[in-house]
Amino acid sequence: MSYYFAILGTNDAPVYELEIGTYRQSGNGVPHLPNELQELEQFILNSSLDILQDNQFKDTGLFSKNLDSFYGYKILSYLTQGNGKFLIMTDLKNHDESIRQFFIEIHELYVRNLLNPFYEINQPIRSADFDTRVRALAKRYL
Amino acid sequence: MSKQLKQLGDDIWKNQVEKINSELFTLTYGSVVAQLCKDLDNNYDQVNNELYKMGYNIGVRLIDEFLQKTQLSRCTNMHETAEVVSKIGFKIFLNITPTVSHWTADNKSFGLILVENPLADFVELPNTEARKKLWYSNVLCGVLKGCLEMVQLDCDVSFLQDSLKGDENTEIRVKLNKILKDEIPAGEE
Numbered sequence: 001m002s003y004y005f006a007i008l009g010t011n012d013a014p015v016y017e018l019e020i021g022t023y024r025q026s027g028n029g030v031p032h033l034p035n036e037l038q039e040l041e042q043f044i045l046n047s048s049l050d051i052l053q054d055n056q057f058k059d060t061g062l063f064s065k066n067l068d069s070f071y072g073y074k075i076l077s078y079l080t081q082g083n084g085k086f087l088i089m090t091d092l093k094n095h096d097e098s099i100r101q102f103f104i105e106i107h108e109l110y111v112r113n114l115l116n117p118f119y120e121i122n123q124p125i126r127s128a129d130f131d132t133r134v135r136a137l138a139k140r141y142l
Numbered sequence: 143m144s145k146q147l148k149q150l151g152d153d154i155w156k157n158q159v160e161k162i163n164s165e166l167f168t169l170t171y172g173s174v175v176a177q178l179c180k181d182l183d184n185n186y187d188q189v190n191n192e193l194y195k196m197g198y199n200i201g202v203r204l205i206d207e208f209l210q211k212t213q214l215s216r217c218t219n220m221h222e223t224a225e226v227v228s229k230i231g232f233k234i235f236l237n238i239t240p241t242v243s244h245w246t247a248d249n250k251s252f253g254l255i256l257v258e259n260p261l262a263d264f265v266e267l268p269n270t271e272a273r274k275k276l277w278y279s280n281v282l283c284g285v286l287k288g289c290l291e292m293v294q295l296d297c298d299v300s301f302l303q304d305s306l307k308g309d310e311n312t313e314i315r316v317k318l319n320k321i322l323k324d325e326i327p328a329g330e331e
Contacts, residue, residue, distance in 0.1 A: 115165075115264040117172025118179075118272075127266055 001092050002031040003142055004041045005134075007110065008085040009122035012049060014042070015084075016125045020138045022092055029139065037073070044068075045087045048075045052085065063103060065096040078103035084110060095142070102141035109133055144225055150212065151233035158211050159234050168263045175278060186275035193277070197284020204235070205289040216293075220318055221245075223295065224252050227286065227316075236260055240314070251317040253302065259312050267306055277301045283314060294322040 001024075007016040019031040019038075033041070048068035055064065056079065068075040070089070076099050078086040086103050113119055113130055125131075175193065182188045212230055217223040224242045232238050238260065244253035261279045277283070283299040290297045298317045303309035 112264055115169065115172075116266050117169065117176040117264075118266065118268040129266060 001025060001027055002033045002090065003092070003138070004031075004033060004045070004089045005138070006042070006045055006087050007106075007125070008045075008049070008087065010083040011122055012046070012085070013122055014124070015122065016130070016134075017042075018131075018134060018138070020135070020142065022095075022142055023139050024092075024095070024142075041089060044070050044073070044089060045075065048077070048087065049085070052077050052079065063100050065100070076103075078107065080107060080110065082114075086110075098141045102137055105137050105141070106134065109137075144229065147225055147229040148233075148239075151230040151239070154211050154230070154234045155237060164260055164263075168260060171261050171281070172265060179272075179276075184271070186272055190275070190277050190280045193280035194284040194287070197281035197286075198288040199284075200281070201285040201288020201290075202292050203288075204285060205292040208234070208289065220249055220252070223290075224254075224316070228254060231289070244313075251315065254314040254316065256312040256314070259305075262306055262312075265306060273307050277304060278306050279304070279312070286314070286316060290316075291322075294324065296320050296322050 001022045003018075003020050003022065005018045005020065006014060009015045019033060019041075021027050021029050021031040023029050051068055052064070055067075062079050062081075064077045064079075066074065067077045067087075073089050073091050076088045076090070076096065078100075080086075086106055088099055088103075090099075109130060113125060113127065114121065116127075119125070119127075175189070178189045178192055179186070182192070208231060211234065214226065214230070217226060228240045228242050232240055232254075238256065238258055240254040240256045242252055243255055245251070259279055261282070265278060267273045267276060267278065277300075280301065283301060286299045287297060290299070296319045298315075298319060300315055302313040302315045303311055305312045
């Protein structure tokens with residue numbers, strides 16, 4: 001039961017990624033993604049971007065809980081108003097609401113990070129502080 | 143006395159000061175620093191100097207606005223100066239009141255501890271070199287230096303610690319070198 005979480009910048013370049021296991025169902029946060037899937041995860045998320053862009057100007061909400069799926073893994077997305085994308089691929093079912101909460105909190109972190117004058121837009125987020133905060137949120141919601 | 147100063151600072155802040163959105167202010171200053179770092183190829187010592195100079199130029203002008211708004215008279219000792227700087231100076235221009243502390247025995251040097259620093263909201267220093275060398279808010283030192291110099295106090299002003307660097311507090315150190323005499327400019331009788 002694992003998650004693969006990625007933030008893509010406004011030009012669809014990856015900005016941040018994280019593999020994390022669930023803390024529910026007595027999980028301990030260690031991801032268990034099969035090897036063959038780990039090699040593909042970036043491709044899977046990127047291929048779902050087409051659907052995201054198709055829906056971008058049709059849907060009013062930011063959050064989409066059934067964006068795409070790939071052999072039992074489903075992909076959820078959150079599109080910020082500034083065209084930043086948060087994507088999660090997971091094999092967990094029925095966690096949509098907590099993932100939505102997670103995205104909302106991540107959105108706040110993401111904005112704070114953008115406001116840092118030393119951060120340039122669409123550059124990888126290397127801040128250790130950001131990483132710890134994301135992991136803490138994952139522990140709370142995922 | 144210190145109660146009165148606080149009251150005066152509050153009054154001026156409320157009634158006489160033009161205010162701007164704090165995020166606009168923070169982000170503007172942030173862009174300035176980030177751009178300086180870029181222009182000077184991340185030579186952080188030079189960035190510090192540049193910020194200090196900018197501050198100095200602000201300070202020598204700002205003191206006039208300060209005196210015009212406050213109508214204060216001359217301070218009698220450094221303790222009074224420190225109180226005025228903290229309770230009125232910082233209050234009316236930044237709406238913060240740093241704590242005055244760490245007096246040396248000769249009463250010539252004190253620390254200003256900034257509990258919050260409006261310049262540094264959202265900021266995270268980019269790398270370890272910046273963490274070691276860059277004094278992000280160094281403009282404040284320059285401002286203090288400029289202001290104090292214009293009222294005949296020749297001081298050394300510098301940051302001692304900065305919470306951006308992982309230090310416990312943000313502290314500006316002010317040290318009085320000498321009191322300048324009112325002198326007639328060269329060439330005039």
